[in-house]
Amino acid sequence: MATNPPWSQLQEDTHTPLRGFLRTIKKHESLTAEAILVYGSAARGEFLQGYSNINVLIVLERITQPLLQQWSGIQKQWAREGIVAPLFLTYTDLQQSSDVFPLEFLDIKECHVLLEGRDPFPELHVSSTHLFLQCRQEVHANILRVRQGYVEGWGRVEAIQTLLPLSLTSLLPCLRGLSRLLDRPANMKAPEMLHELNATLDVDPSVFLEVWRLKRGLSTPGKHELPKLLERYLAGLGQLVDKVDSMKQEGRFQ
Numbered sequence: 001m002a003t004n005p006p007w008s009q010l011q012e013d014t015h016t017p018l019r020g021f022l023r024t025i026k027k028h029e030s031l032t033a034e035a036i037l038v039y040g041s042a043a044r045g046e047f048l049q050g051y052s053n054i055n056v057l058i059v060l061e062r063i064t065q066p067l068l069q070q071w072s073g074i075q076k077q078w079a080r081e082g083i084v085a086p087l088f089l090t091y092t093d094l095q096q097s098s099d100v101f102p103l104e105f106l107d108i109k110e111c112h113v114l115l116e117g118r119d120p121f122p123e124l125h126v127s128s129t130h131l132f133l134q135c136r137q138e139v140h141a142n143i144l145r146v147r148q149g150y151v152e153g154w155g156r157v158e159a160i161q162t163l164l165p166l167s168l169t170s171l172l173p174c175l176r177g178l179s180r181l182l183d184r185p186a187n188m189k190a191p192e193m194l195h196e197l198n199a200t201l202d203v204d205p206s207v208f209l210e211v212w213r214l215k216r217g218l219s220t221p222g223k224h225e226l227p228k229l230l231e232r233y234l235a236g237l238g239q240l241v242d243k244v245d246s247m248k249q250e251g252r253f254q
Contacts, residue, residue, distance in 0.1 A: 009113045013049045014042045017081035021056070022115065024074050031070055034091065035059040035117030039108040046189055048216060056086040057108065059120055063088055094120050102131040103138065106180065107173045110187050131177050132253035136244050138174040142167055143237040150230065160226045164233055165215035168208065171237075175200075178244070181253055201243045207232040 007015055018038065025031055040055035041047045047054070060067065068088070075085050098105055109121040146167050153159020172190055175197070179186040184200045186193075190212055197205040211233055213219035221229055247253065 006113055006115075010038060010042055011045060011047045014038070014047055014054055017054060017078065017083055018056075018115070020081070021074070021078050021083055024077065028070065028074075031067075031074075032061075033058050033117060034061055035114065035120060037108075037112045037114045037119070039112040043111050043113045044189060051215075051217060052082070053084045054082050055084060057112070058086045058088050059094075059117065060088060060090055063090060091120050094124055098124055098126050099130045101134075102126040103134045103173055103177045106131060107176055110176075128181055128253045132181055132247070135174050135177045135181070136248060138170070139237070139240050139244050142171055142174070143234065143241060145170075146230075146234060146237065157223045157226045160230045161214070164211045164230065167233070167237075168211045168215055171208075201240065203236065203239045203243060207236045 010018070022036070025033065025036075035058070037057050038055065039057055041052045042054045046052070058071075071086070071088070075083075079085070094105065105121075105124060106126045109124055109126075112121065146163055149163045149166075150159055153163065172193065175193055176186045179193070179196065179200050182200055184196060188196070191209065194205045194208045194212060197203045197208065207229070210219065210229060214221065214229075
């Protein structure tokens with residue numbers, strides 16, 4: 001097990017909760033993890049106190065209901081510190097489901113910080129065919145979810161304010177996946193990734209950057225501006241759908 005977790009790779013705001021999380025785990029001898037790693041915004045250097053969560057992946061030898069029950073006690077304590085429920089996997093899970101979750105696993109593989117144990121990701125292979133299929137599905141699903149969510153929210157500006165950041169959050173891994181497929185830089189922070197949209201997919205990034213600023217609390221559009229922002233955002237998603245579909249029609253990544 002690693003004796004000196006690489007805290008220098010994580011933002012200082014995440015150190016206290018993660019150190020406490022690890023100490024709590026070690027108090028329970030029955031909770032032996034094969035590996036514990038951090039991924040997401042905390043690993044990418046984009047963690048923002050009060051806005052971001054801390055994502056943890058825990059690799060176990062076996063996963064049983066009683067074991068998950070024990071882990072749930074720890075989660076109840078540390079959820080208040082922004083640590084979301086961990087992703088629990090075995091090494092076998094990773095190997096068997098890399099074709100099911102290529103986007104998520106490749107994103108974690110390329111940007112994570114190992115705190116304890118043996119890193120399972122260097123040996124993980126993800127095929128470009130499976131990656132493209134999931135990217136295409138996610139782009140299509142994203143625009144459908146935004147439309148549906150807006151109607152479910154009765155067209156209120158509060159619904160737009162919630163919907164847009166959630167949509168962009170789920171879109172970013174997809175954009176990174178597409179960048180990888182197109183041999184473009186992918187391991188970048190979100191604003192840089194969005195700026196690259198023009199070069200990567202010939203899509204205007206301006207509306208996506210506006211939503212990014214909204215997500216980070218750097219912009220506060222008024223009740224008259226939010227519907228217009230939603231309209232432009234849906235148009236931007238439509239452009240993405242067209243670009244990805246054109247790749248399929250060209251027979252790329254098959």
